[in-house]
Amino acid sequence: MISADDGTFSYLPVPVIRVQGTPEYCGFEYGVAAQALIGANLDLYLRRFRVEAGLDLAAVRTAGDAFRRTTVELHPRVAQMLDGVAEGAGVGVGEIYALNARTELIYGSTTAPAVVDGRDGGCTAAGVLGTHTASGNLLLGQNWDWHPDQREAMVLLATRDERGLTVLALAEAGMLAKTGLNSAGVGVCVNMLGCDRDGLPTDGTPPGVPYHVLLRAALEADSLAGAFKAAMRGTRNSSINLLLGQAGESGGELIDLELVPGDAGWLHPVDGVLTHANHLESGVRVHDTMKDYGGSSMFRSARARRLLGPAALAGKVTEDDLAELFGDHASFPHAICRHVDERDAVADRSETVYSVLLDLDDLRLGIAAGPPCGHEYGWLSLTR
Template sequence: MVDDDAARDRPETTDTPAPVISVSGTPAECGAGYGVAAAGLVADNLERYLRRFRDEAGLSRAAVRIAGSTFRSASHAAHPRVAEMLDGLAEGAGVAVDEIYALNARTELLYGARPDGADGGCTAAGVLGTRTRDGHLLLGQNWDWHPDQRDTMVLLRTVDEHGAVVLTLAEAGMLAKTGLNSAGLGVCVNMLGSDRDGLAAGRAPGVPYHVLLRAVLEAGSLGQASRVACRTTRNASINLLLGQAGPYGGELLDLEVVPGDVGWLHPTDGILTHANHLESALSVRDTMKNFGGSSLFRAARARRLLVDRADRAPVDLADLADVFHDHLGLPLAICRHLDERDAPVDQGETVFSVLLDLDSRRLGLAAGPPCRHEYQWFELTDVTG
């Protein structure tokens, strides 16, 4: 549960929001252990995406494997430790390794083919410790996606051979989404769209969206994370809201990473928010402009809600949770609900909501829409499957 008075009147759920998988060892050993533990979920998730690749992008299974092989080569060249983990995952789960890489490239394969097919989702927010009640750096987001994916999620904890710990929400068969690590680094993610996205002819194949995300999450510092994000060749646009705990309230940095370029944003008055459109002055076309949607106001509203609270009293976890429960513009609100008027392929809602207390090294997870569920807390150093 959120430890603050403002959240006590919400319904509480006692079931774990997602299966917890905890593995340790070398990257290959962590991947294999994860694959064995989640074999059924990985196979199920893979089959769901194979159908989406066929129906939405016109990709046969053979074409998916060819693309996956290309992404595998790029991943091994850029981030060999992450690639070793994915190879081990495929072996442990008993699925084709090229299909695992295609799964981790689902953004490139789905939205490279139809970049205007959906209005994105996800609202992320961070508050420096200088504006919080206990001085802790707080980070969090609502993850908006197709509701069918809710039951193929895991909470993955890895401890590598050097003792570095990562705790992250992930789609089964992937290695990261929103999460934090033992260095006090946290990552939230938003989908972006630009006119450079996709596997265009003559463009070098890049690292899949979710491989890049895992590599960032394994960084030991905010500066190292920004190096990973900026230096990795990529074919899809991604927004990374990064935070690291430390003296004077820690630090926040937002990176808008598009193929061939990066923009960045800093907190204003200790607060930083982001949704699904570009806010820095990048010289690319923001394809999210093509269809409007709630991204045009969600980040601004989240910031205004947090500033209003911070101006009255220091912010706490309940305040951040309340922002992620906001219903202005329902169903396309910060707390997104299913809109039956959308085509089935474009339907989405807040599937999970995540809160990160980076100083305490803990993660709060609520099934979505989060207005209907309480956050269950997981300590980085004490998570068991």
């Protein structure tokens, strides 16, 4: 069951879509309910695929079909749901899978830009163990930074499957997850990464697991270990960072997982706090392409740790502390709270589109339109 804290969804900045049943049925009902938004999102990305990656519609569909085969093999439940989305929305299956592989298609072609999230990185995530929060609850959150046009093509997707697992996640329409949590107390935040191994295969071998399929697979797990295993399964063509947590005894647990093609690294909390931005921190042996450009990622993660440090050491971090962190303007407009830099070309602009807070013990998700410095968080509760 999903409910808003005050019994209404009217104040939330994103439409809520609730479905229940088997993966296929959940996907179909989602596709029907979000048909217009999915169509709008496909239009946005088909344009980006054409302009930024040189892919026409036929090439997009062919690529999507290849990603579908990988998804069916490695994450069949996710594939069943995506097949249902395509049927319910009345769009091609290949287009839906290409949408869910938008990171690989935009950044994985030979003509794609070599840096992440526009020109300067984007997204800052933070987690605090329950041993260091005022409530004793494990808290996660992030700013999701991307092109401002994306704001109008988003949903909060709530699914309850035939196993009884409920998932609540922010998602681009037609996708199944980005940041979110489930009824087992597992939560996921995400940051884009980049390394010299990124790129689609050119030798005819099948593509790896799409970035956004991997996110949904992690949220389908009923334990932190299960989410970790799901995220590691199969090969990858794009680098991705997952800040994973699960509520539980002694403040729960957090781990940060840096996934690159062919390798992985991980980080553990220090003094109860774990943060991440868009550069590699674990020492995994690849060339971090953020080093080729620089940008705000190089200080955002460290600043987030420092800003949370005093309250964490006192064991008093609150949701308000995280909200204040995500509104931080150091190095404005290239800050944790990212604002559009009018000097950037329109296609390269980025800002905090939405900010999300997760309470993994009370199973609550808070969301604010971005940049969050000027918006309140609306909350939804997820009951087991």
